[in-house]
Amino acid sequence: MNSFTWKITGRTSAEPPPEGWRDQLTIRLGYRPRRIGILAELALYGALGCLDNAQEKELPKDVLVRVSSSRGPVSAISQVLEQNREDLPLPFSFLQSQTSQILPALAGALNWQGDASVVMARNPMNLAMLACQQAGRCGMLLGWVEEGSPCLSHWIRLAPYTSLPAGFMVATSFEEMTSPSTNHWRLGRTGMEIAAL
Amino acid sequence: MKPVYLHGRSLVSALGANLQQALAAISDGEKEQQQVSLPGGTDWPYFGIGQPDTNWRARAQHLVCAAISEAGLESSRGAPLFVATSSFDIGAIEAGQGRLRDCDSFAEEVAVWLGWSGPVYLVSSACVSSLQAVLAAHKLIGAGYANDAVVLGVELFNRFSISGFAAMQLLTPGKPKPLGSDRDGIALGEAVAALHLSSQPARWHLCGGSNIVDGRDPTGAIPQTVTQMCNHALASCGLAASDIGLIKLQAAGSPANDVNELTGLAAAFDPLPPLVTLKAAIGHTLGASGAAEIALLTACLEANVWPHTDYPLDPALRAGLAHSKPESVRYILADILGFGGGHTAVILEDTYARSS
Incomplete structure (x- = not known):
């Protein structure tokens, strides 16, 4: 079993993102993202902010990236459904309707390639646990992104931590796991465990 | 890492209602493709599963349950279940049998159909979804977090995907010819397939x-x-x-x-x-x-x-x-x-x- 203790080295919680977040994203990227859709833009906004918070200029290639979006690209899906009633959809509308398009957008913006996927579960704690079970030495970048209302882009960067902090307790909610006062995760016998500094 | 084995499998596809029928169809040679007409007046070949039903959800439930049964999974319903799909239940929404809702609701619905008690994940990374799910399940079992896990690939009829691929000019108007000298595109198809991965040795x-x-x-x-x-x-x-x-x-x-x-x-x-x-x-x-x-x-x-x-x-x-x-x-x-x-x-x- 994976015996890593994970330290939260960076996080962003844009829930909702601030006014002008798309302009901020353009400045951060150095270009305006085009034709990737609102969901992928939100993902980029949060992921880049998380890396900045972690003071990482690049994402190491062996980092595990997992993205979750319960509603997915709902505006693009609705648009394609509408376009389909009379004719073929526009190609970029269809591409934007695919949740997986978050991944190449992220990989491109982060100048990174590696193990990434879109995974969802009703309970986000289960997703966090699944990612911890799969991640290796370089840790993981986890994102929860939703467009529409409420709009959010919530990201956490975790890296393995060798010094074992004391005071781990079983996490009872995802909110507890991602609380600013939580700095460490580990897999316990009965679920996720968390600790403060 | 503990070794991981393919302990059971199933397939409902254009070739038949189970793997035995699929093998017979491959032995017999070509099966006729269906044609799907889209708004705008274009027709596209499609590898549809037979067994039409006017109710998308009832048909999906029937096919999913049949696949799980063929894979011998009646008694493993506490294992982690990875539902892999790119189109969820968009076919039902097109047919007016539901409204757009959370993507993970489809996986939850599948779990209810199956009476599944284990954790349920939905992997939706387009075409690689099922293989990503297989790798996730492999890691879970290999690292000792589970003894069994199930990957359920579900891709059922919807015009959304066909029209999207048509709009991107990726579909062939005829037969798909992988590696063929005059290959001119792909043809989409339906499938429900289950893979039961386990730490129990198998072939x-x-x-x-x-x-x-x-x-x-x-x-x-x-x-x-x-x-x-x-x-x-x-x-x-x-x-x-x-x-x-x-x-x-x-x-x-x-x-x-x-x-x-x-x-x-x-x-x-x-x-x-x-x-x-x-x-x-x-x-x-x-x-x-x-x-x-x-x-x-x-x-x-x-x-x-x-x-x-x-x-x-x-x-x-x-x-x-x-x-x-x-x-x-x-x-x-x-x-x-x-x-x-x-x-x-x-x-x-x-x-x-x-x-x-």
């Missing part, structure tokens, strides 16, 4: 694999990344390229993507081992394709049944499809390349071939 050992997302092309494969995918997969299993006796290709009949795949493979394997593609038989079943093609391929190998190729192959690719089942294959690499920059491969070992 097929799932050795490991690799998943690489490359952002350079959001719709297709990058040759260098195909090579990396193979090298990573081999390294993760402690194997050399020369150990691989068969490659199940992504090859779907795309003029460009088939070339990219073969170019990448040729850089990883010299010489290339025998190749096989199943998309001329069942179509491209998108998020279900990884599970569907592993189920069908392993069944073909066991039954000594092999898909026919009835069209000329492209000599420029310098690679041919195996005309019959290769002799004494021990290790197989199976890859899927997809939208979203996904390059994913798994390696299977036929433990019955160990002694030879």
Whole structure:
């Protein structure tokens, strides 16, 4: 079993993102993202902010990236459904309707390639646990992104931590796991465990 | 890592209601493709499952339950379940049998149909969804977090996907001809496939694999990344390229993507081992394709049944499809390349071939 203790080295919680977040994203990227859709833009906004918070200029290639979006690209899906009633959809509308398009957008913006996927579960704690079970030495970048209302882009960067902090307790909610006062995760016998500094 | 085995499998596809029917259909030769008419006046070939039902959800429930039953999973419903799909229940929404809702609601609905008590995950990374789910399940079992896990690939009829691929000019108007000299696009298909992975020994050992997302092309494969995918997969299993006796290709009949795949493979394997593609038989079943093609391929190998190729192959690719089942294959690499920059491969070992 994976015996890593994970330290939260960076996080962003844009829930909702601030006014002008798309302009901020353009400045951060150095270009305006085009034709990737609102969901992928939100993902980029949060992921880049998380890396900045972690003071990482690049994402190491062996980092595990997992993205979750319960509603997915709902505006693009609705648009394609509408376009389909009379004719073929526009190609970029269809591409934007695919949740997986978050991944190449992220990989491109982060100048990174590696193990990434879109995974969802009703309970986000289960997703966090699944990612911890799969991640290796370089840790993981986890994102929860939703467009529409409420709009959010919530990201956490975790890296393995060798010094074992004391005071781990079983996490009872995802909110507890991602609380600013939580700095460490580990897999316990009965679920996720968390600790403060 | 504990070894992980393919303990059960199933496939409902255009070839039939189960794997036995699929093998019989492959032995008999070609099955007629269906045609789907889209608004705007275009018709496209489609590998649909028979068994029409006016109620999308009732049909989906029937097909999912049939697949789980064929895989022998009546008593393993506490295991982690990975539902892999790219289109969820969008077909029901098109038919007016529901409204757009959370994507993970579909996985929850499937779990209710099956009376599933274990954790349920939904993987939706386009065409590579099923293979990503297989790798996730492999890690869970291999690391000792679970003894069993189930990957359920579900891709059922919807005009959303067909029209999207048509709009992107990726569909063939005729028959898909993977690696063919006059290949001109892919044909989509339906499938429901279940793979039961377990720590309990069985014939097929799932050795490991690799998943690489490359952002350079959001719709297709990058040759260098195909090579990396193979090298990573081999390294993760402690194997050399020369150990691989068969490659199940992504090859779907795309003029460009088939070339990219073969170019990448040729850089990883010299010489290339025998190749096989199943998309001329069942179509491209998108998020279900990884599970569907592993189920069908392993069944073909066991039954000594092999898909026919009835069209000329492209000599420029310098690679041919195996005309019959290769002799004494021990290790197989199976890859899927997809939208979203996904390059994913798994390696299977036929433990019955160990002694030879």
